[in-house]
Amino acid sequence: MRVALVLGFLLASSLVAQQPPTAASVTEPGRTLARPLDIVLGGPSTTPQERTVIVVVDPAASLVKAGFATAFATAVQQNQKQLANTKLGLGVVGQKGVLVVPPTTDHSTVLTQLRSSLDRPAAEFQNVYADLRTAAAAFPSGSGDRVLLLVTLENGDVEDDVEQTATLLRKARIQVEVLTSEATLADNYWAARPDQDKPRGTTLTGPDTAVIDLPWGWLFQVRAANECTPAGFAMWGLTRLAAATGGRVFLHAEASQTAHQCAVFARCLFCTGDHMPPDDAWSNGLVNQLGPLATSRGDTYAALGSDPYFRAMVDTWKAAAEAGLVQSQPGIRVTTAGAAPDRARPGRDLDLTDTASFDRHRKRAEEAAQKAQQLGDELQQQLDRIDAGKGIPREEAAARYTRVLLQLTRVNLLTFAAWCRDIAPAQFAKNAPAPLAPEVPAVDGEQRPAGIGFSNFCLCHGVRPFFAIELPGGEALRPELEKLDQLYTTFQSRYGKSQFGYALRRNGIAQFWVTFPGIAAKLPRNRPKSENDQTGPITPRRPPREGGSSAGGSSGPTTGGGK
């Protein structure tokens, strides 16, 4: 019996050892400025130790607004005793040579210079990785711990040779501590905008992972959930630097980012902003379990390539893109040997909205709905064949999310087909009977349609409430909605209190309308880099989580990379 237990323990230990490290292993709880500064400046011991701490600050407006200079001064004051033998240096991202105050025991110089640097916040993209490599050379030789505190709320997505940077810092025995904002889950923002100008030698990325491991650009979704779902972790590049050098990642967010809001780019049919979702509070354990890998990009490819869930999901994603169900192709391809980067290509365009050819659109939509069902069923069969516990939990969540999204897309396609068949043509029919008051015709006058527009009704309250809503397709749509409800409920019962549950709720059931010539407007992009600040309480970038703070309560607000 004892031998069996020991063997069991050894087996379990070896299995644990095989799991590559995730971002959860380096990400600290809390979202304040005070705690990270206190921990980093206070150091590991209560007695003064010989250390060199260089703070590299990316002077973005959000950092100024957060009151960083004051928080830093307070932390220095509160840790005066521990900092007695510590040389503090200051680097400013974007400044020539980075370093503005070489490491010194005269801490007041650092404070003064920090305030003055933050008086001139920068709005442009900054290559923090290149500046870190430069700053590494500024550490004096000699004994004592070497700590580099990188403070960047906005530029972690401007990647520049992360692995080389990590290696250089590790070799120089520099521990990188990062204070940054939260990424969005498998963020596709820059992947969808490849033509954006960027600093030379950099790549704009931004997700919490080394590769985007969640399909984005689903048909009839106004905005990808990947662009507005808080990841719970920092951008991969920054996480990687901390993980490779024995450092930590601290996330920062404003307190005003916690209020629940059902929809970001959608309309909620079921409340007026007073929703209290039962799974609004995240489970820290679950969020951590679904954390992205903190390994190098190469190691990440290797791990994902051998993961059964990831392989099933990527195959389905590719097929869905070819069928026009999703407007992106995976930027990774799986082979028998593993996985490798692939050129990101757009998915097939079904051309369902650019004209008012309702009957043609209906036929295409019905065919696509059939394909969505087929792919969904095939993916389900593949998932059912994978043994429980065999695979990366995050990739399993991504694969199951893909399954639900296929059914949601099928529902939207069937709704669209029914709308094209029953509603849209009737709006322009001659001699159509006038509706009974208080209903009025949906279209005024003699206008002719030019195309089709759509928006989303959010899924924040689930699928079941939609049973009471009059949707195109009527009773015929009901079985499909019921199937979606079953998939949605099953998914949320497992992942509801995590970033993946949040992502699913950020999708929606589509509503369609005819468009007329000259009516078009671009949707605003709300993102930390933009200046479209709201003055009142703003959209939640993610809900508060339980058990994250030292007080044992909610860990407080967090940000996402986008609104």
Place this chain on the structure above:
Amino acid sequence: MTFLRSQTTLLALCATLAAQQDLATLVEQLGSTDHGPRSQAYNDLARKRDVAVVPLLGKRITSFPLAGQQSGVYLLQQQPIDATRAIYEKLTNADAAFLRAAAAAQLARNGDRSKLPILQKAITKATAEERSYVLNCVWSIEDPGVASALRTYLDAPGNAGLVVSVLQHLRPSEKTRSPETERAVLALLANPDLAIRAAALAWLAGGPGDAHAKELAKVLRATPDRLWQILFLFEADRKLDPDLLDAIGTAMAKATAKHQISQITTILRAQNGDFAVTALRSLLTNTNEEVRKGALEALATIPGGLDQPTLVRMLTDSAPEQQLVAAATLRRMDDASGLPTVIALAGKKGNHLAETARVLGGFRCEDAVPPLLTLLDDGDANVRQTAWQNLQTQWRDLFPYRRFDFATSGYDPQSASRSAGLAALRGWWDARKTKR
């Protein structure tokens, strides 16, 4: 034809002159020392929002008593800056410090920061009577000079209200507490007026073991009513001593209005969410109905404040108002089990019907519609109005592919003859399923 046209022009001119005369009379009344006519004139002028009032005020405002000057300033603030800039420029040289301050502040808010020194000087020159008026016109100005001038009011404060007001004004421009303000507030601890001392203690109150917090806790336990005046001096990001939190929680039980409960809840939640929930739950049995209702509503805003079993229990064994809060809260938690209770309440007479209509309107399902239609014919206009507003939102959400113009139904909740409109609405509702 020409004669007719000139007649029309003449009539229009007469009407304009009459309106002008009317405005002039009202502006005169604004200068009255009698509160009644002055207040009436202010309300009338504010409702009109006529830009023609600007030159009239420009001529008369300096001769008004202080309260009239303030009303005049508010009326000027209603108008576009381009129409009022010249008058503000003139008023920056007025004899009254209040007018100089108000004019300089408004110009500064509109980008002319060269007026800040005038504002600073006017603040320091204001008479004791003018000070509270001055504080009302310096909103949203964050300037160290202005903050410094306002701080001088703490040197010899006339009353606790002024102290609270000054400290509230200083907060935005002093994100980190300035040593100068701290010194001034510490000096207030020696003031003989307990209300002033309480305000100072609230501003100074800090974390665990803090002596000021403990002192304030004693004051609040002895005189809980002091809490309402100093409530806004507690800062959300400053952790308070548990003893003080306890005293605030105890004082909350002495509230007399619902809004007081919600104000304290905001503070307590920021400090300690669990404590806020415990304190609010203890108020559910308070003898004051307003307090009970306020506590229930506040709990309903806190995730986890009211658990589902408690709410479900409240659906059956509580007063109608509480049943409605319970049903609405459950609905917000995606649980529609309170709907039958709400429907049943819609059929009972009482003061709860307006709230019933509001709660019913929150449900997006067919069952919620017939009782709302019934409430459209209630004897109470307030109930009808609430039902009407909620029905419109509800139908637009239930039928997102239909377009409504509710005015075409002919229903008017304020009208005595509502039967035709009601019949139209019921007719549409009954016919809806055969329509598409």
